[in-house]
Amino acid sequence: MGTQEIIERCEAIHEDLNFTAARDWKAAEPGRHVIGHLPIYVPRELIHAAGMLPLGIYGGGDQMEVIQGDAFYQSYICRIPRSTIELALTGRLDFVEGMLFPSICDVIRNLSGVWKLTQKDTYVRYMDVPQNYDKEIGGRFYIREMQELLEGLEGISGRKVTNEDLLASIKLFNVNRRLINQLYAMRIEQPWNIPVTEVYLLMRAGQVLPVEEHNVMMTDYIAAIGDVERPQKDNTKVVMNGMFCEQPPLNLIRSIELSGCYVVDDDFILVNRWLREDVKEEGDALKNLSDCFIDHSTRTSATYEPSEELKGAQLVEAVRKSGAEGVIFAAPSFCDPALLERPMLQDVLDANNIPNIAFKYAENTGQMQPIREQAGTFADSIKLWS
Amino acid sequence: MTTEKKAPVDLSKDVQKDASQLLQKEMIRGNYERLAQAEENHKEKVVYTFVPGNLNELVMCFDVVGNYPEINALQSAMQKKTGAYVMEAERAGQDEDVCTYVKADLGMMRKGNIGPAGKKLADPDLLLLSYTGCFTFMKWFELLRHEYKCDTTMLHVPYQGDGEITQSMRDYVVKQLKEEVIPALERTSGVKFDIDRLREHLRESAKAEDKLVQVLESAKLKPSPIDSYFGGLYYVGPTFSAFRGTPECTAYYDALWDEVNERIQKGQGPVTPEGVMTEEKYRLVVEGPLNYTHMREFWKMFYDEGAVVVASSYTKVGGNYEQGFRHDPDNPLESLADYCLGCYTNLNLPSRTKMLENYLNDYEADGLLINSIKSCNSFSAGQLLMMNEIEKRTGKPAAFVETDLVDPRYFSPSNVKNRLESYFQMVDQKRSAA
Amino acid sequence: MKCFIGIDLGSTTTKAVVMDEFREVLGRGITNSRSNYDTAAAVAKQEAFIDTRFTLLEREIAKIPDAAAKMKILLADLERNFRKTQFLEQLKDLEETCISNIAGARFAGVEDQVREIMLAIFKDIADAAHEIYGPNAERKSDFFRDVAGSRFMRVAEDMAKEAGISYELLMNVYDKAIIDVENRPPEGDLRGKFHLGLEFLMMENPNIDVDKEALRDAVNATLDIELEETYVVGTGYGRVRLPFPKEHIRSEILCHGMGAHIMFNGTRTVLDIGGQDTKGIQIDENGVVKNFQMNDRCAAGCGRYLGYIADEMNIGLHELGPIAMKAKKVPRINSTCTVFAGAELRDRLALGESRADILAGLHRSIMLRAMSIIARSGGITDEFTFTGGVANNESAVDELKKLVQANYGDVTMNISTESIYTGALGGASFAHRAVMG
Known part of the structure; x- marks a missing residue:
């Protein structure tokens, strides 16, 4: 299969607000269940081990008119909760039996309560991951959180999840993570051959397809990329930051590249890359997941950074590793975590002489001109300086 | 106009104050003085911390002085200083969209950290980040740490996602207290932790909490002798901040209860800045924080119409005592954990909804008013659903106004007044139709 | 005769309605709101009284033989x-x-x-x-x-x-x-103006086949009727600025609810889009307000939004609807913010999209906001009435109809050309109730 075919499939999945691929998976065999989750991180291994499909829900994008969802939220609240509840109220999630709300911010946290009040037949769980990174403290709490989640899932399926089930799922997601890391590494090497929109669409497809199928897709894409030769442009390499929750429209991501930037690292679909190392594949599966979470989590503005010295360190590392020449901060309007974090990260970048710019967007931003303008100017100015 | 004093309103003139209020004012002044002293002579170590989930009893065991940035921000707002602070923080790179409490604090710091009492506040020796029910707190202290480069310790209080406190949550908090928070306080202060001292403070806290509940529940009477929102802010002040667990705090609540009791005996309504309210026309439950930049103006919109707030959720952000929780000297760390876990904004939406529904029924209120605060997503996200749900369950009308805590740009008097008036008239119309 | 007056002081226009003791509407007046609210209220009231005189004149002329048949022309020409x-x-x-x-x-x-x-x-x-x-x-x-x-x-x-x-x-x-x-309302010399108007009319129609003396008498008879300002109720955004005692002020929510109830008896949900705000109101079978919601501080979705767009396009507010009706397709305008919508509009124009299409998209986007206010207030369950100045905009009405149909199915939707007077009508009704019970 060529890259074009694969990307067309991904595009179709991305545009499909009825999640037909997930519906088809569920309908293929009786007794299958689908568990939705919001950004930014949930241990999808658990859902998979319970024989279920983890479905990443990333709002309604720029193609959905939000009518009822607007009645739930004031104008000073970001857009993702309103389009997400709209998805539910318009029946687009009627096949989803459970919803997980990770601890990102107060808005997503409270969305779990909105779900409890309005979607009474759905299993709803707020996933509190520890902000304490001590295995004996936060680690233990996290294991208990995962146990409770497993109990909830078992309640839906009526089937006990064994340690073996969990280890098998861990293996599959380790493969998935490696493939994704490989793709990101290739993107750094040859960004002209792997447009950022393709990387993004592949990441999104992994939120809807079963991991087994996504692994095949990723393998195929990586194999097929060798046949692709696109013209190399004199673009500026940048890292994008702040887009971990409410997603930018695809057009926005495309506009960044069109304006003269190669996006060589990002925080778009963090759940795919949250754990920065493999999870151990033998022993106590929950402990392995917890240990990996404690030791190898991605640092984002939704998490606490215990050490002032390490604030922004991962971002600087991402810049260095990818050979990026600058950072573009793009945050959703009214995103408290991203916007409060930004000045601190900017200080760290400034201290490391890494140029950066910032703008805001919403998932349905329709106007690309100002963004093209800013990103283009940024790219040009970097070229001028260097 | 339904207050005894009929004179035309001059918002600049001195307001009527109770003895308890003066007592509290003195307590607050004393703490600011300690903070100023700490700046001058460096004798006392300074710990910055937050109101919801504050560990005041524990902090006091280390002979340090506590500073509450939220309280500074609200005090500054009442002194009309926060507009400039917020702009200062925005000039320094903070986004216009984000929490104005944070920006008021950062702005104050950038303008020399001159506290509401007019003296420079001491820099923190320790940032005690116990963030209950609000993610922004976490970023707030990261921002302060970024500026002060001082020691920081964090207490992660899990959210009651399923509407209950589990043993796992309690264990997690207790463990953090033992292994992170207490060692950090020992490090900063050089004082060894003494659990008996903590027990003593907790015992004192429980006494004050009993009285506080008595005061708040007096609003079930008709007429209510208190206002549980505007007045309530003063009533919860000492237990929400640097005084809970001190004998002064207990004395304050004794004095307060005496005053309230006297009003009950006389069948009197609440005390407003313009005197005692004479006619109780509407009994309201209010959800959401206060606006501090125009608090008097806002309050006046209520008492001019004869509206009394009989219960509010805001008076539960720094401790939720009505369902029976008390700080417990026999289970010191566990009860601190339960205190943190039980603060209002740590409750999930169904629990919050149920609590307000109960208030409407138990306090025989006419309706619900939501003051939706632009800065506070923890409160605000989901309020519109809560409102509809409560209307459905109780059949009582609800209204929605939007303001902000400390950013004067987000208080539009005509807008708020328009909605309140419409709301009161709707209640009237419904009554006369019934 | 007793007159009950409702004045709705809006941010863009001020409206007045005069009602008689039988709750019949005699006259309506409108003027632009201006820096001086008192004047705006006085002018609107004066206009409503002039309109009342025309109503009464119609009754007088009806008594003249041969004139009744030419009533329409006569009154239109005279006015x-x-x-x-x-x-x-x-x-x-x-x-x-x-x-x-x-x-x-x-x-x-x-x-x-x-x-x-x-x-x-x-x-x-x-x-x-x-x-x-x-x-x-x-x-x-x-x-x-x-x-x-x-x-x-x-x-x-x-x-x-x-x-x-x-x-x-x-x-x-x-x-x-x-x-x-x-801020200087026109002088009150009605008699002079009426007669001058009548003379102009006769000059224009020298061969009019009506007894001219009888017409003059009819005008005099009409002007002889004493119109007593029995009770005035003020409402609208600027009501607090009206020089009325408190009991003469009603919130616009109550007045719009009542006004809609009077115009369309079966109304249960009212949507009012005014210059400054959008209101969703639920009323019962007596016009009593059960619930209401207003737009938040964001101005997008209010009449002002359309005013802003008209300014951006350099066309009159009244031209927006008719142009939008010529749209071939309705593009999705995502900018909910008024200022951004202006920028998006320029962007789209630059890309060659048709003015009509863009305008249709903008009308849809303002109506989407209105739909969320309606949903907040409790949705549409039964008869639905659309009031306020924007209800005169055909494109807005068109988009609203589509959205209501899509979200709430077949419900009766009432729109009247008089809908801009809904608040004032409700006010007049409250004035009537205050005196007549």
């Missing part, structure tokens, strides 16, 4: 001529005010020239009055400011160019004067 008379009176005031404003350093050396041009401009407008108020002339607005202003600007521009004088200078004189003139 038109009445308006012309009133216009000329205010124009005279404006002219004098302008002339007296030509003084000071800025006019040094050109006073005479400016004065001369001013006189010429006003002569031109006065001459045009017969045309402006001619039998088949269409006026986009009846507000003095609009009628006089648009003509003034056009003529001033030409004359300034011709004379080599700054156009800005002329406009400065005008801008200052119009505020003064607007």
